[in-house]
Amino acid sequence: MNNFIRFVQTLNYMRMVVGICIIVDGYPLIFFFRETMKLAPASTTFTAAALAGGLLLMIPFTIFRRLYRPNTTTFWIGISFLLLIIFYMFFFNGVPGFDEYDKDMIYFAYILIFLFLLINIPNDIIPVFIPIVVLFTLVSNLGLIYALITDPTWAIGQRATITLNNGDEGSGNPHVFSRNAFIGIIACAIGLFRPQSNVIFKLLCFFAGAVNLAVLVLTQTRSAIVALILAVSLFMYFNVRPAQIRTAVRSLVKPIPILIMVVGFMGIIYFFQRYYTIYLVLYDYVSGFLAKNLDNVYALLGMKAQGADYQAVLDDSAANRSVSGVFLRNSLSGEHIHKLILGYGYKYTYLDVPIVEAFTNHGIPGLLLFGGINGLVFYDAIRIMRKNPNDLSTFLAYFYLLVFVQLFTNGRPNEISFWFPLSLMIRFVGVEHLFPAYLSNKAPVNKHEEFVVVPTAQSI
Template sequence: MNNFIRFIQTLDYMRMVVGICIILDGYPLIFFFRETLKLAPGSTAFTAAALAGGLLLMVPFTLLRRLYRPNMLMLTLGISYILLSVFYMFYFNAVPGFKDYDRDLIYFAYVLIFLFLLINVPNEIIRVFIPIVVLFTLVSNLGLIYALITDPTWAIGQRATITLNNGDEGSGNPHAFSRNAYMGIIACAIGLLRPQSNILFKLLCFFAGVLNIAVLVLTQTRSGILAFILATILFMYFHVRPTEIRSAVRSLVKPVPIFIMIVGVIGVVYFFQRYFTAYLILYDYVSSFLERNLENVYALFGQKSQGTDYKAVLDDSAANRTVGLTFLRNLMGPKIYMLILGYGYKFQYFDVPLLEALVNQGLLGLLTFGGINGMAFYYSVQNMRKNPNQLNTFLAYFYLLLIVQLFTNGRPTEISYWFPLSMMIRFMGVEHLFPAHLTNHAADNTQDQFIVVPSAEPA
């Protein structure tokens, strides 16, 4: 009977985690159902309904009766920035004829509801979080592959994405699929390296991890690839000691490992000779990615494109960041006082969220938005080093993608930042409150702490 009850509880926790995945990473599947299966092409109402469905899945049976303690300082900074944004939207709006009040308020409402539900969600979801993320990202990747195969406008060499609103080829959002792939890589790595994982789950993680890496390459997004490189370097720094490296190298210089490496090299060479098209595809993606980034480097120095007679130009994203930095340098003169209050809500789009928070919302915007991200980065480094539990380790490496995007992509008011930040508000910096059976290491953990909301006494 106890095993049956535990099984039902596990299914309940899995339901909540699926809801969290829809909020954090639902766009790839939403685009698949909306555009590829033609359920509601171009419909924002469908997207809103799907996200609302994710919120409904998160509702626990203990709603309002058991509240779990989040990181209070991060919560204060996060709520303060959202309230500051709403205030600026109505009373210090820098966009003439601004019409997106309803849309932006709905976005902020979704963030606040998500954060509220997270405070109600039990810590026990930690034990099922990684398996659900592995499966969720795998299904999303399979949906993308099906969409690419059935899309007559997509050709090998283009960025992997789903065309939106019946638009031109490549008109989709590759960053959504890049984020999904990056999340999948992190979850699969945790599943593979966790000693408690059984062999079947490790095989699933290996297969899904390879697919995630392939999709990340196909999306050709700089932020995702850079975050993946950073995650690899930091993992090696925190968890691979010099003695282990030397031991691994010595173990390779033996007859059996040398034989296996030779066979592996011969196998790779034979594969690319037999399937030369695969080599050409891989070469095309790597070369086009390097050429696109080198074009930006040449443009920054005012040089000509490699092998051409015309001057290199920045792509739209890099051009936005260059304009933003130029704008900031011009402010460091007689108009520096304007940075105290900022220029107003959504005054300028820089593609650098930290810079935009400062310029548009002044010192308070930088203090609140920069402050919560600074705390998230601090706790991420701590969690990468200590590896306290599966969920916090996942969030720590996932935050590397947000760190890259803070300087390269998006706006500080976008939900693509605030949904992950809500997870970090709920789980980061409060690991000592989690019960011992949820941690990776034996420690002096207190019992699962939560606030019991008393019900009214009957008269």
Template sequence: MTKFFRFLQTIDLIRLVVGICMLLDGYPIIFFFRDTLHLAPNSTAFTAAGFAGGLVLMVPFTFLQRLYRPNVMMLTLLIGFLAMSIFYMFFFNGNPHFEDYNKDLIYYAYVLIFMFLLINIPNDIIRVFIPVVVFFTLVSNMALLYSLITDPTWTVGQRATISLGDNDDGSGNPHVFARNAFMGIVACGIWIMRPNTHILFRLLSFFSGSFSLAILILTQTRSSIVGLILAVICFLYFNARPAQIRSTVRSLLKPIPITIMLVGVVSIIVFFQRNYDTYAVLYGYVIGFMERNMDNIYALLGMKAQGADYSAVLDESAANRSTSAGFFYIVITGHLHMLILGYGYKYFYLDIPMVESLIDQGFFGFLLFGGMNAMAMYYSYHIMRTNPNPLSVFLAYFYTLIFVLVFTGGRPYEITFLFPLAMMTRFMGQEHLFPAYLVDHPEENSDAYLVVQEEMVASTG
């Protein structure tokens, strides 16, 4: 009977984590149902309903009965930034033609509800968080693959994305799919590295992680690729010490890990031998991505394109950031006093969120938004160094992508930043409050982790 109740508890924890995933990474699934299956093409209401469904899934049975302590300082900064954004939207709006009051208010309300529900969610979700993220990102990647295969307007060479609405020009948002792939790679890496992960789950993680890497290449998004490189560098810095290398090598030189590696390598070789076109496509994407970025470098240096007679030019996103940098330089050199209060809510789309928080909301807005990110970066460093639990480790490496994005794309008001920062507010810096069985001490919790994996097997059929 005890095992049965524990199984039901695991199912409930999985439900909560699926709800969290819908808020952190729901766009790929929502776009699939909305635009690929044509349930509500290009409908903002459908998107809002998808996020609302995630919030409903997050409501625990112990709602309001037990609250969990978040990171108070980060929570204060986040609520302060939301409050200041709402105040500026109504009383100091930098866009005289602004019409998205209702839309922005709804998303701010979602962020506040998300934070409140997180405070109600038990720490025990740590037990199932990584497996659920692996499955969730895998399903999202498969949905994207199905969309590409069935989309007559998509051709090899275009960025992997789902065409939005009734557009027939392959338009879409590849960044959300790159983000999903990034999350999948990080989660799979964590699950593979867990010492007691079953061989079947290691194989699943290897396949899903490889699939996510291929999707990341197909999306051709610089920010996600730079974030992944940064995450790998951080992992090597904190884990590639002589003692840890020796320990890793010893753990790999055992029958089961060797079998996994051999099966994985042979599977990849056989797959590409039978599907050479797939290899050619991926190779073409990699080469095309490198050439396009080299053109940006040549353009910045005022050089000619490699192997060509014409001058290299910046692509649209790089050109936009170059214009933003020029605007910021003008403000710094001639209108520095305007940075005290800022120019107003959404005054200018800089495509550099950290700088836009300063331009739009002045010193105080920059202090709030920058302070949140500074604290997330500080706790990420500490977590990467100590590896306290899989959920915290996931958030720490996930922040490498957020760190890149706050300097390369988007606006500080977007839920792309606000939902992850809310999640970090709940769990980062609070590891000392978690019960001992959720802390990564292999000698203490190895049996418990095996039980969780057995329950995951049973719950997934």
């Protein structure tokens, strides 16, 4: 009977994690069902309904009766920034004739509801979080691969994405698929290294990780690749010590790890021998990506492209950020510098550099609040990488590196692509000391009663 109760509880926790995945990383699957399967092409209502379904899956049976303490500092900073931009939207709007109040308020409502539900979700989702993320990202990647194979408008060399709204070739958003691949790689890495993972799950993580890496290359998004390089570098810095190397070597020279490596290596060799064209495609994507980014470097330095006769030029994305830098520089040095105290108004200009846009559109308050919450989360993320307290905290710490890179590369400070992940950070990052001992990576096997904090008005 006890085993059955634990099984039902595990399913319940899995349900909540699936809901979180739909909110934070649901767009790849939503686009697949909406556009590829033609369930509701170009329908924003379908997207809203899918996200609402994720929120419904998150609702615990103890809602309103049991609350869990978030990081109160980042919680109040985040709430303050959201209230600030909502205030700006109604009373200091920088867009003449702005008529998207209802749409933007729906976005903000989703963010606030998501954050509220996270505060109701128990810490006991930690043991099932990584397996669900691995499976969720794998299914999303397989949906993308199917969409590319069946899309007559997609050709090798284009960025991997699902065409939206019956638009032109490559009219989709590759960033949502690169985010899915990035967090999939992080989850697979944690699944491979955690002691409680069995052989089958490690083989699944190995396969899913390879698929995630291939999709990341196919999407050709610089922010995700830079974040992955940063994540690998920080992992090596915090974990590669003589003692860790000896421990890793000892753990690898055992029958099961050797079997996993041999089977995985032979599987990769067989796969590329059987589908050699895929290897050539990946090689062309990598070489093309490197060449394009070298062109941007040459253009910034005013050089010719790889010694050719034509002058290197910035691509559209890099050129937009260059224009954004010029706008900020002119604002700081011009006669209207006083406008930066309160900013130019809600959505006044799209700079594609969120941290700069928070400053130009929302002034010093926007910069302090948006920069403050990201600075605190970054600090906690680095600390968590060093200590590795539990799987969920470690996953979120490395996941945040992508959010951190995107602060300077793409997006807007008011978008849900920032605030859904930041809501997760508010709930789980910086409060791992409040988690029950049995959820820690260094905890004993025995499980005790969960430590629950029911916040008062003063604590929340």
